[in-house]
Amino acid sequence: MKKLLLLFSLTALLSVTGAKAQDYKTAVGLSIDFGTGATLVGPSIKHFFNPADAVNAEIIFGGNSTLIQGFYQHHWPLKDAQGLKFYLGGGPGVNLYEGGSTFILRPMAGLEYKIKDAPIALNFDWRPGLFLYDGGSEFEAGRFGIGIKYTLK
Structure with missing residues (x-):
């Protein structure tokens, strides 16, 4: 609940300050x-393939696992908050660990937020997952992502 409150507070703050930003094509x-x-x-x-549609790929490590995942994301700018965009999307992933692997489907x-006059973009998302493995499946709702990216034109 505290995370959701922080997210809504950040959105409100950026809306009130009239934060502005420029778009970018690629970021790492x-x-x-x-x-x-x-x-x-x-x-x-x-x-970004156009101002609204992007693909995002990650290779992340932790908990004796390597997670490789890719997402399609569709973005909508938020009115009166330039540089702040809402996005929906999802995609597949694979979790590799000693002794096996798990296939993942994730909506998000x-x-x-793209910072004006700085090559930095920040993101926060909710990314639940449906994990599919030999003998069953598991749904995990409580997963989130934070990112910081250096933007390229």
């Missing part, structure tokens, strides 16, 4: 995946 950075279970950290890359919803 650091992604953190956290929530129930282990926290995973690693590199990410995001590329989040916010991204």
